[in-house]
Amino acid sequence: MTDKQEYAAEKEFVDEKFDVERSSVILEEEENSPIPEVAAIVSNKDDPTLPVMTVRFWFMAVLFSCILSFFNQFFWFRTHPMTISTLVIQLLSYPLGKFLARVLPAGPLNPGPFNIKEHVLVALCANCAGGTAYAVDITVIQKVWYLQDYGFLANFLLILMTQMLGYGMAGVLRKYLVYPAAMIWPANLVQVALFNTLHKDEDLQPGQWSRFKFFCIATVGMFLYQWIPGFLFPVISSIAWVCWINPKNHVLSQIGGANGLGVGAISLDWNNIVAFLGSPLIVPWWAQVNIAMGFFLIAWIMVPIAYYTNLWEAKRFPILTSKLFTTEGDAYVVKDVMTGGTIDMDKYLVQGPLRISTFFALTYGIGFAGLSSMITHTWLYHRHKLVAQWKQSRTQSEDIHHKLMQAYPEVPDWWYAGLFVFMTALGIFTCEYYGYMPWWAVLLAILISVTFALPVGLIQALTNQQPGLNIITEYVIGYILPGQPIPNVTFKTLGYISMAQAMTFTSDLKLGHYMKVPPKAMFWAQLLGTFIAGLVNLLTANWLLKTQKDVCTSDNKEFSCPSANTFFSASVIWGVIAPNLMFGPTSIYNAINYFFLIGFVLPIPFYYLKKAFPNTWMDFIHIPVLLAATGMMPPAQAYHYTNWLAVGFAFQFFARRYHPEWHLRFTYVMSAAFDSGVAFMVLLSFFIFTIRGASMVEWWGNPAAEICRLDSYPLMAPRNGKDDPWADPELEDIPKYVFPMAYTPFRTDLPALA
Template structure:
């Protein structure tokens, strides 16, 4: 860190930090998971705002932004994440510390050294944070691709760039307003950041005391062993033996029985399906990170929807469900054939006469019910946060700094805070640019921009509290599509633009807050974190859009089967959403217009608002019944929000692993759990990510394939359950 920043300490805070830096176990976080993962000491002299940090951070930001956007449009997608960058940047950082000159540089009065000493933990975390801000490609890029490829409405590059940057950065500005509620309080844990903290502490662990490591493997050694094992093993489910990733053994009893296949196949409800694949088993649930009480809520919600509601709806033929698969994200006609969206559009706008002649869209009962559950989950989030956290939110609003803080908050008081006016000016600039962008290039009306931002701001705190406590994030994509679908029916681009401003601004705000919490745990100066996040977000947005436009303009038949491998699976789903919610509109899907069948799912809004109330009251009335306070309706109702495209066996396998690690090992092998649990999650993720890259670049990118055998069948039915994705009333003739 720059010495001029260090010299600005208030003397009172400096003395307090000096004492705090030498604390042992006598003062620590009140949260157990934090105590066993995050150090309760700090070294303010550790360098972080360095040439090495900026050069490596910008280099990896540019590289990851290009690679992730490039593969986002391919049939076989791959994403370089936090753990991979952490592993690759570490030896490069150490190499720079050895070879760079140590002399002082002077550029326009800014004095700094290219090499201020050993490569530090804080430099490494900032490099990872610059990349993690932008691991997911910019959501608004899909809008630009839609206009160019699907709707033939080619806008200038600057229009797309402003759309991307405003949707990405407005959330960053919003994060500043909520950081005092979601970062400083000790009980806002953000479990996902503990995995990252554990990873970096292990990578920078040097010689540890004999007392700490007596009879136990060092964290670094353990991490490298598990990462190597994960890398070696992933060659099996990832390439050579994919069948072990989805063992639908119950279906093997009678693979031609349609009911058994639908219930037990991996493309159906996946009852009993075993996934010996960490990438599948850790999907969404994140079983080693998500607290056990949250996983119990997920289990209940998952069973209620997937194993009770869906079979009842499907086999009673609700909404003619038997004409469609039991689990599918596709749209159908009433007879079960796929819905041809091009036959209802004229000049990319809904033609009502064609729509009435062709018929309304249909979906399977699982898809329809999950929309209803999603409506309920959103309302439950708002009501739950008001009931359980309302008093605390008001208190923190009145006197955020007057309350008692844990050791991490006190240690962070050493560093100058980012002034609120920095965030306020940034928010004003991005909102003004958002209005200009949407009005000048006709993305949507000005009032829609403001309404979308109001929705994002209204939900950011309740959704953030849920994520900070449970590691689960209820999404706003449904409600934003729903609102603008009623206000502007028939306008597909306006619908997806409104969704992006309402949904992604919220997501981005919480992504930045999560990074701020990591910086809080690892004692990163807030102003350095601010500049690193803002700079990397700007660069990654520019590279995301440039990469996408380069591919769109140079690859023939892109986003079609003829354009393989650039088939744009996610973008095609985005396009379908623009048709459902934009061109057709929710009134014709969930309302009562033109033969819509699914109006009853809108009762989810009412049900979700009412469900938390009796349990909150019961927990107050009967405080001696401990399980009542762990009933968390937002998590319970959000359990199935990612299905489809997620598959049920992802959940069942992840929750089983969670039972072992989050419950059994924590209760009966606490010392092991405290030392290695979060590190295990990071190591498994790292091994899979590195192996996935090697498999793709070394084999699949050269059109290489694994040998065909029973563990890798030529028909790609890896679960050996061919009817799992079939419709009950349309069983293939061979069956």
């Protein structure tokens, strides 16, 4: 096979040996999906008589939705957050469903064996409850930083409206993102393979483990192992060996430190690896390559050049941080520039302009570019498909799966339309009555969300990556309502998360499409999971805010809320200070606005290069995915990315290519098992130790302070002489026995850096 043929095969997600081994169904009919990977995994047969919304389903759906929404909201507050994936629920609900089918009396409450469609519906409900409600962060910053409390009912209505509005949009998107065979939604294929695996008798060789046995053993193994980096020996969570060479060297600490560029930093903690980017075991390798290129270009090329050339006085601030500063390099005290919840220009002129790290400013610019590139990319690559699909959506079936779904009554369009209108009305009432923002802002936020839903959906359906609208929404409202942080974050949440929820709902509809679950059953299951999640998320957040001392601050080592801190910083940048002062003509960050134009133009040359050189590596370049690579930074750190990519390479490239049989049988199961093991350990540790104020004794594997501290200090001392990193007494206390082979005595004759 030639190199071009190999590239073409990889582009179409087709590795012949991989697809043959991965097939979890025996295809007996000639007609199948035109997408080879889908044809190999998704069954082209269906049994419409299987019961779906049984008592077993209702019991497990409510149970697992409550558990998943509590755990994920709890973990989101932690200094090292994590997310339990729906794969865990898939695996845990299977034996429980079998057990219920065995012990419940036969009859209407127990209509035969636990079947695959019941199982899928439980997972769909839990998936809607799996993500933490974005609007919870509004409640958090109001209570912690702005000292406001609109009350539980106001908070819950806001969460409910922002989480459910997207479902009405999904009803329209299904014609373009669910019915077409080309919209594969790669993450769903993982779940389909696992469902088929669990419900199909495995043909095991002597001594060969079943997937469920592997899951149980891997879960227990990870549970036991996680006590080492999570409690006993936390140093191995981020082994920044580069800065160990000389912990007192400022530049070396910035380059190799875990809070710096993380060059060479190694993490042996699964919780750290998946904390912000999710599991690297389920993202296609070609998408990981785009993420890697984007990360290296932005974090390891653009940021160091900008920082060490002192762009925007970069050296006066830490190299990677979302914190806010004055022009002098001191912490920016937000309350000192506000009166009555809005900016006071007289006070602002006294404290001066807001400054952020150069990296933080560049990430906003990259976000601008990613958003505009998404529009250009969608037009160049997908315009013909969209027009054709619009013409065919009412008259033609896409493939065998769409034809099989005709056996079930479709959800009437007015159900989706009614839900959309009701949630819009609820949003207008909630925002106006409780003072979150004006009614017209609700309509404008929804308009932005609706406009970008289809382009974002096309990208996610093909790449499993979702560009966000958070930056453009806060940018728009920041110009319209300057100086008002709560309206700003409310507008951002509504405009961004309703689109993101539409993607979640649409993805689940595609999973149900693959598994032939009745559409009306999916409709009610998704609404149930979303309602439970909003309620449990808010209750969990309020519980932690009341019971944890110094929650969401650096004084609380367990619950410092990195995402809420970034959310608060954004509320100040875009809400209090507002984009006109922050990025307007008089600001030193004004050049950031040109990234809109850069992103809009960037996909064009790559599009024509691809046409000029077909079936080459140019086919794999996806500009929106590349630019969205660092979208989680901050709060994610650079070493989170490098370790995530290393693990992804090991499994999605090396294991997939050289050990396909093992990869197909166990990789996705292992991902779910590791998530489960870590979750059990973290919860047990919290209720045994953290809640009682107990902690591991200090020793060289659990030092009282970070070994490499200078990565979080500016290279130049503040102009007023405060917080000089060279004068930090704690840096003198790094014990010499920590790493005796690498320790270099602190030099007192270092020249002043200016």
